[in-house]
Amino acid sequence: MSTADTSTVFLDLDETICEHPRSTADRLADAFDAAGVEPFFDVPDFRRRLARVTADSAVELREKCFAGIADELGRDPADALAVARAYEDPDPTEVEFLPGAEAALDALAAGHDLALVTNGDRETQRAKLAALGIEDRFAAATYAGSTGVVKPDPDPFHRTLSALGIEASEAVHVGNSLRSDVAGAQAAGMEAVWLARVEEDADCVPEYRIDSMRDLHAPPWV
Ligand SMILES: [Mg+2]
Structure with missing residues (x-):
């Protein structure tokens, strides 16, 4: 395993x-309540479907996910x-750093270039970066x-590597989703760090x- 060349x-x-300070689970519970529907699925179901669905808007994404879950469950x-x-x-302007995340960016930036690879749309994610004051922290x-x-x-991942002009072996990816972050980075030939929150x-x-x-x-690959 590498890594001095990271x-x-x-x-x-x-x-x-x-x-977000108000969790996805809270917002999902509110949505069931507002729609007058007895809750029939939970956030893990939502996340599981999310990895398999693409859409042009957040609403369309949710419609496809939730309809897929309903179909699975016969609802x-x-x-x-x-x-x-x-x-x-x-x-998006109400986001907060995860514990230790802001200091982690500082510590990592001391010895590495940083790049962002997110599944969100540009406008929403840029608003979050601005709210956090980190919009200038990423080389790509x-x-x-x-x-x-x-x-x-x-x-x-390939596009980010190309933008930076580096090989997959020179970068590691950090993310909270095994299915999206770890599997995706590894598919691109990179090593991955899983932030195992759930x-x-x-x-x-x-x-x-x-x-x-x-x-x-203190990065684990050093
Ligand atoms: Mg994530």
Whole structure:
């Protein structure tokens, strides 16, 4: 395993660098309530479907996810669409750093270039970076949600490597999703650090596992 030649650290944004103070679970519960539908699925179901769906907007993405879950469970698709439409998008300017994440960026930047590889759309993610005051921290940024080809497809990683003119062996990727971040980075030939905030089943094994962004204050690959 490498790594003295690791020059660059790729990072996911949502639930890796930052999060919303009001959780996805809270907002999903609100959406069921507002739609007058008895809750019939949970956030892990949502995340599981999310990795398999692409769409042009957040609403369309939710509609496809929720309808897919309803289909799996034999529930009324109309209920799923009502919940998808009642779900309120979080305000991107209200994001907060995960514990240790801001110091992790400082520590990593001392010895590496940083790049962002996120599945979100450019406008929303740029608003989060600005709110956090870190919009100038990344040598490259790929907003996969704006192109339709999202992690775990290796394309967002390949494009970021190309933008920086580096090889996959020179970078590691840090992210909170085994299915999107770890599998995607490995598909692009990179090593991956899994921020294991929530246990997740997947067919891939991360090269490194951390429990907190604080663990990056001394990078595990050095
Ligand atoms: Mg994430």
